[in-house]
Amino acid sequence: MGKKILVVDDAAFMRMMIKNILLKNGYEVVGEAENGKQAVQMYAELKPDLVTMDITMPEMDGIEGVKAIRALDPDASIIMCSAMGQQAMVMDAIQAGARDFIVKPFQQDRILQAIERVLSRPR
Template identity: 85%
Template sequence: MGKRILIVDDAAFMRMMIKNIVTKNGYEVVGEAENGQVAVELYKQLKPDLVTMDITMPEMNGIDGVKAIRRIDPNANIIMCSAMGQQAMVMEAIQAGAKDFIVKPFQQDRILQAIERVLARAGQ
């Protein structure tokens, strides 16, 4: 059975891009959220194996989303998605508990590498 992924990004186009890449490679997308707040609620319900989390979003940004999810599940596997030039925010997200990051524009190989690496480290 493919690993279950929750995709979080305020841009529907970005969610679709990630979804296409991961489903094509044997992962199951169990949910999509347009901000950190929705992501936290979906995480509680769906208990995915991994979350891809955009940094800059309305309502609740990705860093606060990571913190909130990690309060629910300290072992949560979260990969941050950032635009170029967001290094300081990426560092903050890693300190908050994100396990890896990928930079937009996305490259399929880099997304898959990050997912495989994080899941391997988690022993899944």
């Protein structure tokens, strides 16, 4: 069975894009959240193998979301999703504990590469 992934993005369209790529490639999308606060609650409930997390979201942004999830599970595998020009925020996210990042607009190969690399890393 495919690895379980939680998709977090405030834009429904982006969640759908990522979800479709993941499903087509044998991953199981166990949940979708539209902000960091929801992501933390869903992570605790669903215990996914990996989280894709947007940086800029209402209520709780991706960086705070990463910190909160890593507080629950120091081994959490999280990949940040950012728009072009958010390099400083990406660095903050990596320092907060994200394991990789992908830049929007998404390219399927890059998403799959990042997921495979993060999931194959020893925790």
